[in-house]
Amino acid sequence: MDYETPLFYRVMEYARAADRDVIDLVSGSPDWDPPEAFRDGLREYADTDQSAFDYGPSPGLHRLRQQIADHHGVSIERVVVTNGTGEANHLAMATGLERFPGNEVVLTDPVYPYYAGRTNLLDAESRFVPVDADDRLDPETLRAAVSATTSVIVVNTPNNPTGGVYDGSAMGKFVDIARTNDALLVSDEVYNRFDYSGRFSSALAADSTGSGPNVVVTSAFSKSMAITGARVGYGLFPTGDTENAGGSVEGAAGNPPDESFVDRVRSRHMLMNVTGSRPVQYAVSRAIEETPASYYERNRQRMADRIDRFCNALDALGAQYHRPDGAFYVLADLPGIGGSLEDAFGLIDEAGVAAMPGEAFGQARADHLRFSLLTPRYEAAVERIADALDRR
Numbered sequence: 001m002d003y004e005t006p007l008f009y010r011v012m013e014y015a016r017a018a019d020r021d022v023i024d025l026v027s028g029s030p031d032w033d034p035p036e037a038f039r040d041g042l043r044e045y046a047d048t049d050q051s052a053f054d055y056g057p058s059p060g061l062h063r064l065r066q067q068i069a070d071h072h073g074v075s076i077e078r079v080v081v082t083n084g085t086g087e088a089n090h091l092a093m094a095t096g097l098e099r100f101p102g103n104e105v106v107l108t109d110p111v112y113p114y115y116a117g118r119t120n121l122l123d124a125e126s127r128f129v130p131v132d133a134d135d136r137l138d139p140e141t142l143r144a145a146v147s148a149t150t151s152v153i154v155v156n157t158p159n160n161p162t163g164g165v166y167d168g169s170a171m172g173k174f175v176d177i178a179r180t181n182d183a184l185l186v187s188d189e190v191y192n193r194f195d196y197s198g199r200f201s202s203a204l205a206a207d208s209t210g211s212g213p214n215v216v217v218t219s220a221f222s223k224s225m226a227i228t229g230a231r232v233g234y235g236l237f238p239t240g241d242t243e244n245a246g247g248s249v250e251g252a253a254g255n256p257p258d259e260s261f262v263d264r265v266r267s268r269h270m271l272m273n274v275t276g277s278r279p280v281q282y283a284v285s286r287a288i289e290e291t292p293a294s295y296y297e298r299n300r301q302r303m304a305d306r307i308d309r310f311c312n313a314l315d316a317l318g319a320q321y322h323r324p325d326g327a328f329y330v331l332a333d334l335p336g337i338g339g340s341l342e343d344a345f346g347l348i349d350e351a352g353v354a355a356m357p358g359e360a361f362g363q364a365r366a367d368h369l370r371f372s373l374l375t376p377r378y379e380a381a382v383e384r385i386a387d388a389l390d391r392r
């Protein structure tokens, strides 16, 4: 599987070229408004004086980093503001591969394809651990797959594409597996505001040492504030305590052994970007301060309702799937429709519905399609699919 050219683009290109109206159930961008305070923050920034358009601090605006630190209950030193969750994941994986022994990244199957593409880009080996029958990653299956060659383990909760949410007990086991194998656990929690089960637990909460030498949490405001184009994310990286973190490979890539994990991340981030965009960080910071809890709850409820309705419609079609506990997607096996790229093209031609082929996410659900519910037209999409199946 070539993870370096995401199939996302191929499906969207095919949909754009189609000679008919196509309902987009592919995109991962929320279709609702960002917080009003985010727009206000951008407007306000546009009128500030010249110096506000100079470089900002490389690890991010201090006020924003402090807000993120307070939200997660960690020290500000752990926070680096990044160009979305994507950059935070990259920094975590690249630095983890350098600091922890081995050259293998353990990923789930199905997988968010960018982790796999990034593993290739970093010249590391991927090992895929299939989720179990109910679309969850079983900690004991993960434990059996992790070995001395494992450097980094990546988990994602709530999960894209399965919708799985890991509870505190599972997260605690993931952290323990990383620690006992001298590996880094990267937990991508970008959908943390979209938990419909009440079971979501951050890897930070599961990390009993508190100092987190084996844990990185990544996230962003992309989904929670409906601003995927703003590119404001962050990582919470290990500081100071390098006793366990990479001690065994000290100096492996020529970096000073006394440079902490987060310092190394900061250098990488600076060499790659200098710093992130200052105006959008300002607007996000203002939005964090002023946005009421009801904004997040309204959008969480919106997605919970869409998922319910969509799943009920899938039941009527006789589809096989697991009801997602989180995130925006439903991964389903539709009767008579496979999960290849050709099947996704066929669905566009026959039904005017664009979905992601399951094979884009690996082998384990290669006969499924992933439906993103970020459009009010998701019910019309199921009707179109039902009509197309009837016409066959």
Ligand SMILES: Cc1ncc(COP(=O)(O)O)c(C=O)c1O
Pocket (backbone or CB within 6 Å): 028, 083, 084, 085, 086, 087, 112, 156, 160, 188, 190, 219, 220, 221, 222, 223, 228, 232, 233
């Ligand atoms: C699991 C996961 N991680 C990261 C991202 C990218 O997030 P960002 O836009 O904050 O870089 C996505 C986007 O869909 C995602 O699904």
